[in-house]
Amino acid sequence: xxxxKTDAETRSQSLLAWAGWKLLMPSEWQPLKLEGxxxxxxxxxxxxxxxxxxxxxxxxxxxxxxxxxxxxAQRLKKHGVLPQDNPPAADRFTSCGWVNGLQTEEGKxxxxxxxxxxxxxxxxxxxxxxxxPNHIRKKIIRDVLPTIEAFSPEEYSLWSxxxxxxxxxxxxxxxxxxxxxxxxxLEFAKNKTDTLMMRQVYPGDLALSRKxxxxxxxxxxxxxxxxxxxxxxxxxxxxxxxxxxxxxIQKTAWKRLSPPLGWCAPRKTRAFSVHDSExxxxxxxxxxxxxxxxSTVCVNALEMMNSEN
Amino acid sequence: MFKKEKTIKSPAAxxxxxxxxxxxxxxxxxxxxxxxxxVTVKFRRPKWQKFLGAEDTCQRTFxxxxxxxxxxxxxxxxxxxxxxxxxxxxANSISIPEAEMAVTKxxxxxMMKGLIAMEMEK
Numbered sequence: 001x002x003x004x005k006t007d008a009e010t011r012s013q014s015l016l017a018w019a020g021w022k023l024l025m026p027s028e029w030q031p032l033k034l035e036g037x038x039x040x041x042x043x044x045x046x047x048x049x050x051x052x053x054x055x056x057x058x059x060x061x062x063x064x065x066x067x068x069x070x071x072x073a074q075r076l077k078k079h080g081v082l083p084q085d086n087p088p089a090a091d092r093f094t095s096c097g098w099v100n101g102l103q104t105e106e107g108k109x110x111x112x113x114x115x116x117x118x119x120x121x122x123x124x125x126x127x128x129x130x131x132x133p134n135h136i137r138k139k140i141i142r143d144v145l146p147t148i149e150a151f152s153p154e155e156y157s158l159w160s161x162x163x164x165x166x167x168x169x170x171x172x173x174x175x176x177x178x179x180x181x182x183x184x185x186l187e188f189a190k191n192k193t194d195t196l197m198m199r200q201v202y203p204g205d206l207a208l209s210r211k212x213x214x215x216x217x218x219x220x221x222x223x224x225x226x227x228x229x230x231x232x233x234x235x236x237x238x239x240x241x242x243x244x245x246x247x248x249i250q251k252t253a254w255k256r257l258s259p260p261l262g263w264c265a266p267r268k269t270r271a272f273s274v275h276d277s278e279x280x281x282x283x284x285x286x287x288x289x290x291x292x293x294x295s296t297v298c299v300n301a302l303e304m305m306n307s308e309n
Numbered sequence: 310m311f312k313k314e315k316t317i318k319s320p321a322a323x324x325x326x327x328x329x330x331x332x333x334x335x336x337x338x339x340x341x342x343x344x345x346x347x348v349t350v351k352f353r354r355p356k357w358q359k360f361l362g363a364e365d366t367c368q369r370t371f372x373x374x375x376x377x378x379x380x381x382x383x384x385x386x387x388x389x390x391x392x393x394x395x396x397x398x399x400a401n402s403i404s405i406p407e408a409e410m411a412v413t414k415x416x417x418x419x420m421m422k423g424l425i426a427m428e429m430e431k
């Protein structure tokens with residue numbers, strides 16, 4: 001019975017992960033607005049009627065890294081309040097502080113939560129909307145804030161919203177994003193010579209009824225300067241060795257700049273377009289590199305898609 | 310004078326809309342072809358067409374793909390929009406906010422084309 005309850009609770013929550021942090025929130029809520037980049041930015045979370053809370057993040061420079069506790073205290077001082085005891089998720093961060101029940105207008109209260117993680121080199125802040133009814137504010141404090149975690153980018157980076165998740169290998173940083181309902185794509189770059197694009201389109205059978213795998217591989221979601229050299233294209237069918245639900249095609253090719261710069265900085269590319277029949281999603285991965293593109297990077301990216309949900 | 314009035318979407322209005330029960334309007338005929346459902350309904354012509362001498366009503370046929378068909382067929386006057394959204398989200402492994410956006414937008418189109426009508430609680 002306990003297990004059933006836990007399963008039900010898991011289904012009723014969805015994972016939101018971005019730029020080195022993650023949290024769980026009710027599945028009816030969604031990110032409403034996303035601003036910034038992996039270094040500094042904010043996400044406003046809410047439902048179709050109003051904003052619930054905002055998550056702000058920033059990666060401090062080397063000088064500011066030394067004293068996270070001071071930074072947290074300064075943030076709270078700006079609000080003109082003293083930090084309260086027992087901030088949620090304090091055990092997961094180097095320093096953490098919060099203030100709850102700060103009155104904004106008659107009968108309405110807000111909460112501010114700040115934390116610093118030395119391991120992830122990340123400062124985080126959550127501001128709860130001050131005009132929310134008390135039961136929703138309490139829900140955020142009880143169910144959402146304790147689930148916040150920051151993770152070190154040295155292992156991998158996790159990106160998740162709308163029940164869609166991606167895991168980028170260490171060293172790859174988010175460079176571009178394409179977030180549409182039913183079509184989510186992220187592009188990561190490493191050392192200016194490697195890019196890794198991951199995309200999920202759903203429902204998968206609908207996507208494939210409109211365009212086949214080859215056409216999906218041709219329609220890159222971001223603007224690119226290089227074009228595929230047609231005579232270098234090799235396409236073959238692909239089936240995952242152990243997961244029978246993953247099948248599609250694999251394409252290798254050279255991408256070059258338009259003439260007369262075709263000789264300059266060509267890139268080798270390996271792309272997969274795969275239908276995940278279990279989740280009914282079309283998964284597209286493309287790895288472009290100056291050197292040889294190993295299929296391991298793409299296959300790992302495919303395997304780790306939606307592994308968190 | 311020509312300024313468009315702002316429509317305020319309050320949480321109460323949204324809840325009322327989600328509690329509405331959509332039902333199919335009686336079609337003139339339905340036909341299945343190539344995995345698609347073709348629904349023919351009577352359509353009231355716009356005033357300008359009538360002014361130019363056209364008849365009051367005409368027949369129009371709309372093709373629904375697998376997903377559109379599922380939503381259309383679940384509009385039976387018994388299930389609420391909310392229930393249809395949740396069912397659609399579960400059946401297609403998508404999040405509820407995304408399903409709500411897609412289903413409500415599609416239902417609005419169906420209503421505009423006269424394929425369904427919405428029964429609201431008083």
